[in-house]
Amino acid sequence: MRKPCCDKQDTNKGAWTKQEDQKLIDYIRSHGEGCWRSLPQAAGLLRCGKSCRLRWINYLRPNLKRGNFAEDEEDLIIKLHALLGNRWSLIAGRLPGRTDNEVKNYWNSHLRRKLINMGIDPNNHQLGRTIPNHQVQHNTDDAVSSGPKSKACQPYACDQFKSNEENNDQISNATSCLDDSTYALPDLNLDLTMTIPKRQEHEEPKTPMRLEHTNSPTLLLFI
């Protein structure tokens, strides 16, 4: 049995107060991010470290964009979701000032519905068709080296989409508002190079993560 991340009896839960926010901001300004487990005590907060980290990353961090997503941000999220599935942190990494939580919430509350209304299955980015098994071999877990976490979403099968596009009038209608010329993966010209903001000088450079996608360019993610 895993130990809880903190002694929950002594921690506040729920919405953060302005005083708590200020304590967290002050502490991180003078000591920097990190050591989340010991941070609450050091900062005089009755919160668990996880809660502090989340509050900082999702709300208090400087340079966060608040408010509505621009149209180009929406398009980018849809395209990246088609490629990466529910890898919200990777998707958010391509949207300056946006957090994974924000992107995830926006997807679930707006973009999912938008795709559904357009007749597109938001889980696999297909146009309302069941995907034959042999055409979804290159799923997210195969394409992106990571653990067994991803279970909700099949990435976009570009060859399937192309064949649909040739034969189905519905498709051009449904995808028109997504800018057809860029929505189809083979033409997608996304630079998905990702860099770690702060790498210590003594650290070895990480090996790029290779995303291989049938009929699509190889993508390298430096993480």
Add this chain to the structure above:
DNA sequence: AATATCCCCAACCGCGCTGCT
């Protein structure tokens, strides 16, 4: 104006990954 329902989003929870001993 009051009540019900819907929807958004901040926050929580559990689990996997990584690094250290």
Add this chain to the structure above:
DNA sequence: TAGCAGCGCGGTTGGGGATAT
């Protein structure tokens, strides 16, 4: 190599505001 601690991620929840009746 195993065990542990800490961090990060994705899924889920619930409070509260917005909207409908």
